[in-house]
Amino acid sequence: MQKKTIILHDYFESLEGGGRLSSVLAEGLNAALACGFATKHHPFTHTARQQGQFYSLDSRSAIPLWRQYRLAQAFQGKTGFLQNYATAIYSGFYSPLAIKQHQQGRNILYCHTPPRFIYDQRDFYLSQIPVPLRPLLNAFSDWLQPRYEQAVQQMDVVIANSQNIQQRIQHYLKQDAQVVYPPCDTQALRWLGQGDYYLSTGRLDPLKRVDRLVQAFLQMPDKKLLITSGGPELKRLQGMAAAADNIQFSGWLDDAALKKLIGNAIATLYIPKDEDFGMSPVESMAAGKPVIGVAEGGLLESIIAEETGFLLPPDPSVEQIIAAVTAMTPQQARFMRSACEKQAQGFDQRYFIEQMREIIWSK
Secondary structure, three states, X not given: OOEEEEEEEOXXXXXXXXXXXXXXXXXXXXXXEEEOOEOOOOHHHHHHHHOOOEEXXXXXXXXXXXXXXXXXXXXXXXXXXXXXXXXXXXXXXXXXXXXXXXOOOEEEEEXXXXXXXXOOOHHHHHHOOOHHHHHHHHHHHHHHHHHHHHHHXXXXXXXXXXXXXXXXXXXXXXXXXXXXXXXXOHHHOOOOOOOOEEEEXXXXXXXXXXXXXXHXXXXXXXXXXXXXXXXXXXXXXXXXXXXXXXXXXXXXXXXXXXXXXXXXXXXXXXXXXOOOXXXXXXXXXXXXXXXXXXXXXXXXXXXXXXXXXXXXXXXXXXXXXXXXXXXXXXXXXXXXXXXHHHHHHOOEHHHHHHHHHHXXXXX
């Protein structure tokens, strides 16, 4: 007898948004959860493990590119257990390849974005790795692309996490998709007060442009910036801010510590390049904190300019960031509180689960 639903996500390593969404979806649907690998005691897998509904393909590797290739191969060849499930929902770049093992059931892709290292940001990703590895990345991308596209074409339903990604799917994959925004646990995020700092939660990689925030606050020694994340740019950014008492790095934090810092911030800053959707602004608004963001990508779908934050031009200058922070006084931030909280409610996880149920049960 087939069980109801299983969620497949590439892997659970850091506390990233796709993994969180997969965990919320599995809990909300009482579904099984599968992944390429998971770190020990990863919080997003806790409930599924307790319920005996967790599968790991144990395909972890620390070797660049071999790691991704091994994951893709594992989803293609080690997911025969999918035949026990009526519906499979896929999250990530590699898990959709498991559709090869689920030809008789219903298949749904929740697309955070088509792989950007294959499509719109291929040159950027090539530039981030040593020259000797670039032919290998090109070879892997050329190997994965037709398999990924074939898997997407076989899906019964394709869901995009934003209108931005809906358009990207249509452009690169020639597929229609319906939009279901990612879930935010708005009940867990609260206005706790107002400290003396602005907050950046974006991962420290070049696409998040946290270096520009650092450059801006170096020119505003009277304003404090707290950076609560990690990533490949950490050491470089710490070097930039080494002599600045007003810029602090906390590293990655657990959920409780992060929520406390959000709840006590003046406002948050998030200026990524063409973000897929971006949960950070929604989480900020759920705590009543306005966002200084950019008018591009998914942020156009979450932040209401001049009501729940400020939207800077795409590719903002340091001077524009300084002007926005200067305008976002503690008083201005408090004025925006109620609008922020109201806007965030539209992304609450209960609406996400309701929408996903409707899609799963529709024919």
